[in-house]
Amino acid sequence: MLYFIIKALHILSDFLLIGGMLINAFVIGMVPPTIRTGVISALRRYDRTVTTAALGGAWLFGLWLAFGYGFYTSGWFGFKFLIVIMLSALHGMQGAWMRRMEADPHLDPPAFVRAGLPIVLGSVVVIIALAVIKPF
Numbered sequence: 001m002l003y004f005i006i007k008a009l010h011i012l013s014d015f016l017l018i019g020g021m022l023i024n025a026f027v028i029g030m031v032p033p034t035i036r037t038g039v040i041s042a043l044r045r046y047d048r049t050v051t052t053a054a055l056g057g058a059w060l061f062g063l064w065l066a067f068g069y070g071f072y073t074s075g076w077f078g079f080k081f082l083i084v085i086m087l088s089a090l091h092g093m094q095g096a097w098m099r100r101m102e103a104d105p106h107l108d109p110p111a112f113v114r115a116g117l118p119i120v121l122g123s124v125v126v127i128i129a130l131a132v133i134k135p136f
């Protein structure tokens, strides 16, 4: 029973994390500089409260599942682990660039941050395939 509760909390955190990262990516990559400042200041509050908490929850419950139930030895988990480290780094960079772009809306973030939408969407496809199918 505890296993299912942890897994449910893990998936809930994942939903909120990915949703938040997609909003960040959309605003960073697609909202024009003329209206950026107001949108980013509203979004930064949401990112700090909801998306960052969800990132913490995804890690907490994910590591609990990995080490509490023995998944950490599996190949799929190692691969997924690398992808979630990359996503966590991207989330940190999104936060940092939204802070800078709120102060100066004409700044242009690096390609890795600008390409947030395809990176997050592609990562979700691979992560879910790995976690559900467990191909190796």
Ligand code: HEM
Binding pocket: 007, 010, 011, 014, 015, 017, 018, 058, 059, 061, 062, 063, 065, 066, 067, 071, 072, 077, 084, 123, 124, 127, 128, 131, 132, 133
């Ligand atoms: C942040 C670090 C993360 C760690 C350490 C982690 C680890 C794990 C582990 C060990 C499981 C258990 C698999 C099982 O019970 O069958 C799991 C399940 C799952 N994870 Fe993660 N995960 C992380 C992030 C994510 C993210 C960001 C997503 C979504 C994009 C995600 C999606 C899922 C899904 C959908 C399952 C359920 C698989 C199933 O029940 O078949 N995880 N995760």
